[in-house]
Amino acid sequence: MNKIVTISREFGSGGRELGKRLADKLGFFYYDREIITEISKKVGLSEEYIKSMSENGKNQYPFQFAKSFTVYSAKQNNQTEILIAQQKVLKEIAKKGNSVIVGRGANVILKEYNPINIFVYADIEAKIKRCEEREKGENSLTKKEIENQIKQIDKSRKSFHNIISNIEWGEKENYDLCINTTNVEIKDIIPAITQYIQNYFREE
Numbered sequence: 281m282n283k284i285v286t287i288s289r290e291f292g293s294g295g296r297e298l299g300k301r302l303a304d305k306l307g308f309f310y311y312d313r314e315i316i317t318e319i320s321k322k323v324g325l326s327e328e329y330i331k332s333m334s335e336n337g338k339n340q341y342p343f344q345f346a347k348s349f350t351v352y353s354a355k356q357n358n359q360t361e362i363l364i365a366q367q368k369v370l371k372e373i374a375k376k377g378n379s380v381i382v383g384r385g386a387n388v389i390l391k392e393y394n395p396i397n398i399f400v401y402a403d404i405e406a407k408i409k410r411c412e413e414r415e416k417g418e419n420s421l422t423k424k425e426i427e428n429q430i431k432q433i434d435k436s437r438k439s440f441h442n443i444i445s446n447i448e449w450g451e452k453e454n455y456d457l458c459i460n461t462t463n464v465e466i467k468d469i470i471p472a473i474t475q476y477i478q479n480y481f482r483e484e
Contacts (some may be wrong), residue, residue, distance in 0.1 A: 281393055283481050298400055307378075309380070315384050370384060385445070399454075399458045
């Protein structure tokens with residue numbers, strides 16, 4: 281069975297960078313925005329719309345879909361179609377080879393692959409600073425506006441995750457490794473995390 285690393289993360293914590301650096305170091309495939317692209321192709325909806333489902337609080341999936349991936353409603357709405365496509369895309373990815381997958385509920389959907397599940401977090405000041413550095417010159421958001429954006433996106437990610445699983449998003453006991461990026465350079469901790477992952481899969 282292929283080796284899968286899933287990255288769940290708070291917005292602004294650097295989870296995307298950590299995932300990419302890990303994939304490069306491990307020699308694994310890396311999937312992030314590519315997942316949205318593939319879902320878009322399957323359902324015929326724009327990538328921006330699909331992204332908004334988990335980041336702008338628009339994840340209005342029917343309750344019956346939760347935790348079973350079975351649709352009971354006679355009329356499938358866009359959100360349900362996206363969830364079905366997301367499950368298919370992630371399982372197709374897992375079959376292709378060793379992978380690092382960022383977000384999209386991969387830790388739940390790919391449970392049968394026994395992935396190592398990582399949660400990346402940071403304090404609010406560090407997340408605001410990272411967002412400011414990443415978006416420098418692209419917008420004129422105040423620190424308070426950035427903080428509100430971070431809280432909204434994290435709330436939406438948690439809400440989306442809770443739709444497909446009883447596992448609480450962000451609760452440490454539900455992950456194999458939790459990483460606080462508040463006072464570290466992500467590139468500096470990659471060697472240690474890589475070693476941890478390699479040991480994890482050796483034990484498996």
